[in-house]
Each structure stands twice: as C-alpha cells, then as structure tokens.
Amino acid sequence: MIAGLAYGLLAAGLVLALWTGIQGGRHRPTTEAQMVGAIVVEAGLLVQAVLALVRLSSAHLSEPVTFVAYTVGVLLPLPLGFQLARIERTQWGSAALCFTAVVVAVMNLRLLALWRG
Numbered sequence: 001m002i003a004g005l006a007y008g009l010l011a012a013g014l015v016l017a018l019w020t021g022i023q024g025g026r027h028r029p030t031t032e033a034q035m036v037g038a039i040v041v042e043a044g045l046l047v048q049a050v051l052a053l054v055r056l057s058s059a060h061l062s063e064p065v066t067f068v069a070y071t072v073g074v075l076l077p078l079p080l081g082f083q084l085a086r087i088e089r090t091q092w093g094s095a096a097l098c099f100t101a102v103v104v105a106v107m108n109l110r111l112l113a114l115w116r117g
Helices: 004-027 032-057 063-075 077-087 091-116
Strands: none
Touching: 004 077, 004 091, 032 063, 032 077, 032 091, 063 091, 077 091
C-alpha cells in the first residue's frame, strides 16, 4: 500500500464529506461537480485496492484477512451514496453522499493502521 495515496484518499474523502455536508446543510441537492468528485475518489480507491492486493503477497501483516476485507469493503460505500444522491435529488441526497464519504475516510484510516501493524 502506498502511504501517500492512502493519505490523499483520506483527505479527498473528508473534503468530499465537507463539501456535500455544506450542500446538505444549505438544503440543496448534490451538484454534478460533487458527483464527479465522488467518481474521482472511487477511482483512486480502486487503484489503491489493486496496488494493496498486489503488494499483499510481500507484506507481513498481522491480520491479512481483515486487511483484505477492508480493502474490498472500502469500494462499496461511495457507489451506494452516489446512487442514493442520484435518486434523492434533495438535501438528503447530499447527506447520504456526505455520510458515505466519511465512512470511506474512516475505512481508509483503518486500512493504514492495518498495513502498518
């Protein structure tokens, strides 16, 4: 796992959460730019997952099964939040995307902790 990429994705998830949280707090639906931001974060997560799984064979992790579960699991919340934001074109769509972006950031932090042992 590349620490710089992981920290960048952690920051990107928090920025997306803040951005959509403010939008939801203003009682507005998500914008197209926010949706593109979610897609970019998800693409970064996919790259991270592939790199982490490739490097897993040479790493000596204390909990490899948990690491694989988090690596695959971190890919799921953001598409779900994206879909909810697409369906629910109100402030609650923004709130859903905000929540899933926070979940992605926290899961990414846990991935870093697992990688470092």
